């Protein structure tokens with residue numbers, strides 16, 4: 482009895498319930514389907530950087546399956562047609578997949594389950610991406626949580642299933658089914674903006690588990706405090722691996738708990754780290770219960786905010802040319818590596834929304850295109866958090882000062898010097914505010930404002946006042962009373 486295992490955001494063998502159950506029933510046909518946004522009816526598709534990661538992750542999965550004597554069959558969408566073809570050519574009697582929680586994926590999967598079940602196939606789905614299903618964590622009255630802390634407290638009372646071991650079994654792949662991975666054009670060529678990324682990242686299950694091991698050994702100690710420092714290596718950088726399911730949160734949970742059991746002095750840092758996995762769970766909880774989260778203000782009163790439109794300011798932000806070094810360093814790190822440190826993500830997002838008064842959806846779209854960990858739930862929940870329009874969001878009046886944030890979280894200027902090398906010779910005193918440096922200091926450092934590095938595109942104090950004035954409209958619409 483052959484089972485098709487349809488891989489999606491679960492590109493791993495270990496702790497993969499869809500695969501484990503399938504192997505228990507007989508041979509497995511492993512399939513990945515590349516759908517266009519139109520085929521998937523996906524209004525917020527993952528594109529640029531995500532495609533690069535996907536290509537390399539599928540390659541790694543194919544190699545792992547190769548070691549078991551099989552191959553990954555990569556097919557073009559739409560999913561329904563591809564699965565029909567796979568069933569016809571393999572004689573499969575069952576299809577398994579692990580659940581996705583994006584609204585378009587839920588609608589598609591529901592339809593496919595009904596459709597293939599009607600044909601007499603066993604169509605089954607499993608949880609591989611979350612510690613707890615979004616509908617399993619409930620308030621006392623049975624509804625969804627809207628605030629993180631009680632959500633996480635409730636989640637912590639539930640047992641976390643132990644991760645499944647890596648399964649093995651017989652793999653099948655009918656001749657002529659699928660296309661070579663390279664033919665899908667997922668990696669960039671002209672220009673190849675991802676050149677060198679394989680030196681920075683190791684997509685795939687092996688890379689994910691090695692990275693978790695390194696993080697626990699070298700980064701966990703002090704995580705509670707040092708995770709705020711973009712100049713230090715105290716975050717895990719597991720986010721793209723988690724997004725593509727090369728490692729599961731259950732595996733992260735079990736490995737972290739095991740490690741802190743062996744090193745009790747790190748218990749607090751371990752819990753802090755797991756509470757960040759908790760923010761991921763909360764974002765999925767929100768997206769599941771409020772599926773308009775990526776598109777609409779969660780607090781409708783924020784619809785009244787008087788956004789500006791400025792193509793020039795948006796471009797300056799995207800290119801890391803705002804004249805505020807900490808903001809520019811973050812945006813350049815993102816472009817150069819497909820990643821940005823969380824502390825800097827909060828700052829650049831606040832800068833776009835509050836200093837430039839550009840709609841958070843512009844930022845969400847740019848991050849979705851350029852982040853390797855672009856994730857509909859985390860990205861939209863985080864953008865709305867910064868905007869103040871989201872569930873349990875930052876207060877609208879919290880406007881990060883880009884100079885102060887730089888001085889606080891990059892005190893020695895290591896991060897800014899790395900990503901804004903044209904400022905490298907400025908003394909620390911002026912590094913985060915070159916526009917305040919006397920002419921002789923600028924000259925000695927080889928900085929010519931407006932030429933080698935931009936002047937600030939907005940004045941902080943004036944921008945702050947304008948942002949707060951803009952929120953008056955939201956207040957009038959009744960939007961900030963709860964804060």
Ligand code: FAD
Nearest residue numbers: 716717718719720757758760761823826855856859860863
């Ligand atoms: P670590 O500190 O090592 O955390 C471990 C894991 O916990 C992360 O890999 C991630 O899965 C999860 N996590 C940590 N912080 C958060 C958070 N605030 N919200 C949700 N999950 C979290 N994260 C994404 O994975 N994809 C996104 O598209 C994304 N967009 C963001 C946009 C903005 C504006 C902001 C402010 C944050 C965004 N985040 C996003 C959340 C967070 O910045 C990243 O998850 C984190 O920086 C990833 O780095 P890390 O793996 O080293 O984190």
